[in-house]
Amino acid sequence: MLIKICGLTKVTEADYLNANHVDFAGFVLFFPKSKRNITIEQAKEIMQALDPSIKKTAVVVKPSIKQIRQIEAAGFDYIQIHGMIDPALFSQIRLPVLKAFNVKDMDTIADYRLDKNVAGYVFDAHEPGSGKSFDWSMLSDIPRDNKLFFLAGGISADNVKEAIKKLSPDGIDVSTGVEYNASNKTGKDPQKIEEFVRIIRTEQKTYNRFSFYK
């Protein structure tokens, strides 16, 4: 099971990801509406502190070609794209894409299935980064293919086990669920990250043991 922690804003948060050997780190860029929005320069600083095995993902909403080129030049491994983007622009992207769907646009997945540059899909709630979930039954009719299937949107230590059991995603994507919710602290909470990762890894071990007997 791949683990993706999104919305890093501080260099110290890289340590929490390194310590827990997660697989992907996400950085919200060019989206001032988000409290997690950072500049490419800030993202670069955090990326330098990340273990090289962790895949660095630029998270954007309807990016322009200028923004895409800046992201490509900054050393990201993946670009996660929310919202509709012109196919002519999409075909010019030189990084592997994680195409995000936010409930209303889930039926557009058909447009990306044959695109070799699309490495995976992120199924997210209506409002990205809101910490709200959505009706997972929407995903049961979506045929799986050879691309990565990430589940996002309101995942936390409270529901991640159930999410894995119900949907068997390739990866779990979390932001709000591993953040402080106290008024005097912001950003990622190392204890929540540790607990979240532990639950996923334990669930995975149980699943692997069970599969052996199937």
Ligand SMILES: O=C(O)c1ccccc1N[C@@H]1O[C@H](COP(=O)(O)O)[C@@H](O)[C@H]1O
């Ligand atoms: O986190 C944001 O503010 C954000 C802004 C714009 C696009 C995507 C954003 N976050 C993505 O939302 C999911 C996680 O959501 P949650 O907070 O766990 O409910 C993840 O894919 C983030 O990259």
